Every structure is written in C-alpha cells, then in structure tokens.
Amino acid sequence: MTNEQAQTAEEVLFYTGTYSTAKKPSIFLIAANKATGQMRVMNQMDGIDQPSFVALHPSGEKLYAVSEKAEGELFTYQVDASTKQLHLLDRKSTEGADPCYVSVDAAGRYVFVANYSSGSVNVFSLDDSGLPLEMSAKIQHVGEGFRKDRQEGPHAHSILPSADGNFVYVCDLGLDQLIVYRNEDGKLSTHYELKLPAGSGPRHLVIHPSEKFAYVVNELNSTVTAMTYNKNRGEFQITHHIPTRGENAQDENTGADIRVSPCGRFLYASNRGDDTISLFHINEETGELTAIEQVSTGGKTPRNFNLLAGGLLIAANQGTNNLVSFRIDRDTGKLSKTGFELELQSPVCIEPLN
Incomplete structure (x- = not known):
C-alpha cells in the first residue's frame, strides 16, 4: 500500500471500495x-x-471489505493509527456468491454480510x-x-x-421484502417479514437519527418507501412511497443508495440512468x-455516495470512473458542485473515517 502526504487539518478522510481487480489498486484512502x-x-x-463494499470497526482500527465474486470472501485489514494504511490480517469465505454489503454493530462484536447472487446472509x-x-x-433466503x-x-x-x-435488517431485492432478524449472540432467527410493493426491489435501508422513522430505496421501481420505526420492537410500518425521479424522466433507471443527513432534515437517494441524486425534505414530526430537486452527479451510474463531516457529499460514479464532490447547503440541503472530481477506477462505496 503506497503512502502519500499526511492528512492536513482542513481534510476529512474516507475509504473507497471499487470494482477493480486484485492485480490493481482497488481500495483507496x-x-x-x-x-x-x-x-x-x-x-x-x-x-x-472487486471490494465493492467496505465498513469500519467502531474503534477505527479494522476495515472490513467484501470481495464480490462467485466465491465471496470477507477481508479484514488493520488500519495503521497514524498513516491509515491497511495491512491484511484475515480473509474468510462467505460461503455465498457476490457479497455486496458489509456492516458492523455499534459494539464491535459482529460483522454482517449480504450475498447478492446466492441470496444469503452471514x-x-x-x-x-x-x-x-x-x-x-x-441464513439462506428462498x-x-x-x-x-x-x-x-x-x-x-x-x-x-x-x-x-x-x-438485524435485511433488504432482499429478489423477494420484495425487508426481513427482520433477532440477533442473539451472533445467531439469527426470523422476527418478521415486511412485504414491499411487487417489483419494487428493496436495496438499502437507512434509519433516521431520531430512530422514529426509516427509509428504503427501491432499485427496480425507483422509489423510496417511508416507514415509522419502533426501535424497541424492531418493527416498521409503511406510511408512503415517493418516486426518486422527476416527472419528465423517461429512460430506464434504477435506484441505488440512500442517506439521511445527521441533522435529520434531509434525505438523499441516487438514480442510475438519470445519474442524479434526489433531495427530499423530511417532516421531523411525521417522517413524511x-x-x-434532482442534481446531476457529474458522471454515470452513481452506485453509492456518502455525507462527510464539514458539509460535503461525495458521489461515486461507477460508470465514468470518477468521484465528484458537492457542497451541502446547511439550511436547504441543496447540493452545489465544488468543481472538483477525482479519477478512480469503478468507484462504488464511500466509507468516512471522521
């Protein structure tokens, strides 16, 4: 792993997973x-x-990456405390095909993996x-x-x-379900299954900072499903659905990523096809x-994006091999391009360090 100039006080850091190969650089700081x-x-x-998704341990000392292959793997890296360089510690089979998502619980006790093609979770x-x-x-879904x-x-x-x-909450695109599991010492048991509209294709879930609401971006019908959320019972109730696209959108499109601002007032969702990020205002009383607006991501196929400390949004345009940065207006949540982008091979996932 190469190392360049150290971080300055004016900078925030993030890791980027990509669809690059093992013979080339594929995880970037x-x-x-x-x-x-x-x-x-x-x-x-x-x-x-193809480390398409990465996640940091709560301590910041480990980075986990899934290798999205037919025989999927989970890689674990040590994060150097000073340089943030990565050192490979471990790799394990996920016993599933094409793992596309990895997450860690807040206590740092478990890592969770979703295997897309085989429809299983670990x-x-x-x-x-x-x-x-x-x-x-x-768990194998059927x-x-x-x-x-x-x-x-x-x-x-x-x-x-x-x-x-x-x-543990799993979005299964193939089943149109949000599946809720109980987690007991790392063992999963089905709590209940929430059915979403037929053909919607639920992809990613985000919980509102208040923990009163939750939202799912649906890949296949380009919508966001809004729900109330009972954190104690681990249950959701659908309140409404809203398109991620403008009224005049005509070409094919798939929804991709979804984020809520730390202030809880703004929700963002990305569109692949339209190649935009949609902004929604959140009613903090009802979650509605x-x-x-929709804003161009300055590239094609914005598979993922994320919000950084300091009021930046970074969009990862997989199809045009570039990261594009936006400034977030604190009052309105609207995005404006900073004028800066970075060339990177097939960027996918943005994981902030601070």
Missing part, C-alpha cells in the same frame, strides 16, 4: 478538503478482487480486537419475486444491525418526505 471539496489519493491497496463473531473468529450464522428478469430468486442486497444490536 481519499482525503477531501472541507473548504474546497478538492480530493486526493493518500493510500491505495491491491490484492483484493454473521461473523469478532474478538476484542475486531478480528473475525468464526461464522456464527448463515422464494422469488414479481419480475422474472431480476427476481428469479432471492437477492440479499444489504444487511444493517439496529443501534442496540438486538435486531417532500421531493425538492
């Missing part, structure tokens, strides 16, 4: 200037195929340092959805633990969404 949005590569790591127990010990659970071209079987697309770690 990027520094972004909070004032200008200018970005630069600080470190880069090779040796892993839990790995962690030791006190954050190193995976064993696979403590593997069934099919409405669309035979994309929902011929289960497709687990994301897996997210609740804040207290008692529940109001569509405000």
Whole structure:
C-alpha cells in the first residue's frame, strides 16, 4: 500500500471500495478538503478482487471489505493509527456468491454480510480486537419475486444491525421484502417479514437519527418507501412511497443508495440512468418526505455516495470512473458542485473515517 502526504487539518478522510481487480489498486484512502471539496489519493491497496463494499470497526482500527465474486470472501485489514494504511490480517469465505454489503454493530462484536447472487446472509463473531473468529450464522433466503428478469430468486442486497444490536435488517431485492432478524449472540432467527410493493426491489435501508422513522430505496421501481420505526420492537410500518425521479424522466433507471443527513432534515437517494441524486425534505414530526430537486452527479451510474463531516457529499460514479464532490447547503440541503472530481477506477462505496 503506497503512502502519500499526511492528512492536513482542513481534510476529512474516507475509504473507497471499487470494482477493480486484485492485480490493481482497488481500495483507496481519499482525503477531501472541507473548504474546497478538492480530493486526493493518500493510500491505495491491491490484492483484493472487486471490494465493492467496505465498513469500519467502531474503534477505527479494522476495515472490513467484501470481495464480490462467485466465491465471496470477507477481508479484514488493520488500519495503521497514524498513516491509515491497511495491512491484511484475515480473509474468510462467505460461503455465498457476490457479497455486496458489509456492516458492523455499534459494539464491535459482529460483522454482517449480504450475498447478492446466492441470496444469503452471514454473521461473523469478532474478538476484542475486531478480528473475525468464526461464522456464527448463515441464513439462506428462498422464494422469488414479481419480475422474472431480476427476481428469479432471492437477492440479499444489504444487511444493517439496529443501534442496540438486538435486531438485524435485511433488504432482499429478489423477494420484495425487508426481513427482520433477532440477533442473539451472533445467531439469527426470523422476527418478521415486511412485504414491499411487487417489483419494487428493496436495496438499502437507512434509519433516521431520531430512530422514529426509516427509509428504503427501491432499485427496480425507483422509489423510496417511508416507514415509522419502533426501535424497541424492531418493527416498521409503511406510511408512503415517493418516486426518486422527476416527472419528465423517461429512460430506464434504477435506484441505488440512500442517506439521511445527521441533522435529520434531509434525505438523499441516487438514480442510475438519470445519474442524479434526489433531495427530499423530511417532516421531523411525521417522517413524511417532500421531493425538492434532482442534481446531476457529474458522471454515470452513481452506485453509492456518502455525507462527510464539514458539509460535503461525495458521489461515486461507477460508470465514468470518477468521484465528484458537492457542497451541502446547511439550511436547504441543496447540493452545489465544488468543481472538483477525482479519477478512480469503478468507484462504488464511500466509507468516512471522521
């Protein structure tokens, strides 16, 4: 892993997972200037195929990456305290195909993986340092959805633990379901299954900072599903659906990523096809969404994006091999391009360090 100039006080850091190959750099540490949005590569790591999603341990000392291959793997890296360079510690089979999402519980006890093509999910127990010990659970989803071209079987697309770690939430694109599991010492048992509209293709879930509401971006019908959320019971109730696209959108499009601002007033969702990020205002009393605008991401196929400290949004345009930075207006949540972008091979996931 190469190392360049150290982080400055004006910069925030994030890791980027990509669809690059093991023979080339595929995980990057990027520094972004909070004032200008200018970005630069600080470190880069090779040796892993298609690390499409990465997640930091709560301590910041370990980085987990899934290798999205037919025989999926989970890689664990030590994060150097001073340089943030990555050092490979461990790699384990996910016993599933094409893992596309990885997350860690807030207590740092478990890592969770979603395997897209095989439609299965995993839990790995962690030791006190954050190193995976064993696979403590593997759940295979079964069934099919409405669309035979994309929902011929289960497709687990994301897996997210609740804040207290008692529940685990899985969006299955193939089944049109949000599946809620109980987490008991790393073992999963089905709590209940929430059915979403036929052919919607739920992809990613985000919990509102108040923990009163939750939102799912649906890939196949380009909508966001808004829900109330009972954190103690680990249950959701759908309130409404809202399109992620403008009224005049005509070409094919798929929804991708979803984020809520730390202040809880703004929700963002990305569109692949329109190649935009949609902004919604959130009613903080009811959780209701109001569509405000769609902004071009400055590239094609914005598979993921994320919000950084200092008021920046970084969009990862997989199709045009570039990261683009935006300034977020504090009062309105609207996005404006900083004028800076960074060339990067097939960027996918943005994971902030601070």
